[in-house]
Amino acid sequence: MTVLVRDLRPDVPADVEAFAHVRHLALPFILWTPAAVVHHLVHTHPEVRSRSFVAEEDGETIGTAQVGLVHDSPEPGQAYLNIYVHPDRVRRGAGGLLVRTAEEYLAAEGATKLFAWVLDEPANRAFAEGRGYERRRSAHFLRLDLANGTLPPLPSPPAGVELRTAADYADDPRPLFRLDAETMADEPGDVETEFTDYEAWLAETWRHPLLNHDLTTVAVVDGRPVAFSSAFTDGRERYSTAMTGTARAYRGRGLARLVKTASLHRARAAGYMEAFTGNDTGNAPMLAINKRLGYEICGTEVRYVRELG
Template identity: 85%
Template sequence: MRDLRPDDPADVAAFAHVRHVALPFILWTPEAVVHHLLHTHPDARSRSLVAEENGEMIGTAQVGLVHDSPEPGQAYLNIYVHPDRLRRGAGGLLVRTAEEYLATEGATKLFAWVLDEPGNLAFAERHGYARRRSAHFLRFDLANGTLPPLPSPPPGVELRTAADFADDPRPMFELDAETLADEPSDVDVEFTDYEAWLAETWRHPLLDRELTTVAVVDGRPVAFSVAYTDGGTRYATAMTGTVRAHRGRGLAKLTKTDSLYRARAAGYTEALTGNDIDNAPMLAINKWLGYEVCGTEVRHVRELG
């Protein structure tokens, strides 16, 4: 058991590989792994841990405090073990190490995502974690699937991209902060630190500003669909949302559809996304677009004494 070595390309590549084979519904690249470790806010006390067997990396963990929540003491640990190396003790070792570390950092409530599969759920229960909400992973075949026609923008709405805000991203920060506050979640999060958002979100290596569609009214962004790409053939929606004052106008559907059309034109062949099961409006949009559920994960929580 040790920390990931961010300055070792082979170590980082192995971490990204384990994550990819354990959770193929999310984009993992070595650059994204390093970015998470080095650019997460210092107050998160973030660590990336690895478990090895005979020199082979077989398990990974990303752990930290939810520093941007108004409720103190909340933390996360997400453990993933190579599917061909299960039941060798790596997962349990990662959980124990993560819990001990987070407790020393003041954590009192630990949240973890667990794949909705019998073995994973039983593992979480054995370690004292209780089930909470669920979320679906969804996939759309961009190469062969049929997208519905692109809706027309409502009067007064202009479609642009995140790249158009490169000189001054603050309006994008404000849009992100408002929409995130209304996302279904067990943990309330508030975006208040613009510089931290720039480092963690705006400069994220997977963010594709050219494929991130933004709906603009009177020069201000009011809705967006954030695109991540892996530099190959895979595209993912990281967030789709609309500010409260402009909801009910079809802007989420509009921005996401536009982004998908441009992703296909750019050569991407697979589109991925995820939705909380309580987010009925977004699930309806994704069903209309042609996405199909390809996996489910369950949020678990453990309260430390």
């Protein structure tokens, strides 16, 4: 049996569905749909030089890769590659071939430092370390049983705070872009970015096929959005928090917990059965909020980096 690697064909539905299926099996804590896979490939900023690869064995997709440059970082040469293989098709050479293909492509595009997320399991860590990658920080995946769990009551907004949704900004989402940019600048991470491109944000984030504008909840003070919890949904049963953040001047007032709790209550009322989120293991305030909401850790991933010669 021969494994080959090729580009994902976004115009072939069966190809995209197979890619999303493998990603779901390998990483069930993240929402993967064919529409989201195509959106990432087609609408990512051109300077990212984004490519998606599949590893194929006898016509079956058994591995996937998403790769690109970190174009909005002040430090040039940084790039990412995230490789996932069908859990029942490991040790057939797919992962190694995907890594080599991705590294060759990124090096040709000028990359000098490669970042990858790896599930925190012995075989996966050994795979990364055996290829010259060094361990950095880690992050947890968390799950909440919306259907059978018990959400804490929704607290009343503090005086002067109004709850809205992203749908209220359909005519002009720029205020949400500004808030997103401010909070993203303070997120724990290995790569510094300059989040200033509004048009790219519209294409990649605001128009993302999984972003649920009705469930994305915003706290507003004096007409200005100051906290938000961004909700992704698969349109069926699964809900995921993509980002929760508060403007610097309004932190420490419980607004992050307020908007996330409100969004979860709306999601449960809309029929969603389970909720997912993710946190850097060093983000103690957000981990505490999620614990109070009933989330439980269901997986951990580790960030690895490799310097190219």
